[in-house]
Amino acid sequence: MLDAQTFNVFKDLIYAKSGINLKEGKESLLEARIGKRMREIGLSSPKDYFEFLRNDHDGAEMISFLDAISTNVTHFFREPQHFQIFEQVLKRWAANGQSKFRIWSAASSTGEEPYSIAMTVANTLNLANYDIKILGTDISTRVLAKAKLGVYENKQLADIPRHYQLAYTHSTRDHGQFEIDQKVRALVSYARINLSAPPFPMSGPFDFVFCRNVMIYFDSIVRNKLVADIHRLLKPGGVLFIGHSETLTECPVRYTTIKPSVYRKEGDDVGP
């Protein structure tokens, strides 16, 4: 197992580069995750790998390192209540005459979250009459590449409501896989963004931000800066979804709680 000193130098590096706060006791997890990467480049000692990272002048190995250490578990329509609330608010704003919607999936992982958002939009609004853009971002280039592909294992179909499966997925020639329908994919674009390094480069304003199941990896310093910058980028009345096991306590800016894990930026606009 990694000795305490080596664990701590990696822990500090991970925090500096991603805001991920690796807890004590995660030595074997870290060792397993960097082990694969070390084998790929032919190194056997974690200390040598750390030196290799320190001398990584173009930043390419740092990207691979962050790919290796990030936890990317996700699934379609995770925390389904969020999608019901999202649909209700979307319908209400559209009924009030809004025709342009900007949505950010801030830790989009392999794409299941932004495509669940896109399927909900496609099922709720007549796309021909609306200007809709969904941005999926993540720190990991590996998950972003998979998200862009939009191809998933058939066993994941079980997470997608039946009528959405029929309307927005197609089986591929490759047995055992399906792809997301082109009109749903066309709503989503992807970019690499590090959530621990605000201010973020988008101009906003966003109507909805999904920032779910990523803040659990951050400490309160990183979390507070993140939710403050999301607040800046949300329109007044805009809605923020966070993971069910996350909270906005100690939050430095004003959000109104709609439901646990669903918040609204205060402002003049018609809220949900």
Ligand SMILES: C[S@@+](CC[C@H](N)C(=O)[O-])C[C@H]1O[C@@H](n2cnc3c(N)ncnc32)[C@H](O)[C@@H]1O
């Ligand atoms: C557990 S997944 C959550 C995916 C999705 N939001 C969901 O709720 O199912 C967490 C994602 O956050 C990403 N992540 C971790 N640290 C990040 C950072 N500093 N900036 C951007 N993304 C980060 C990971 O790469 C991973 O894909």
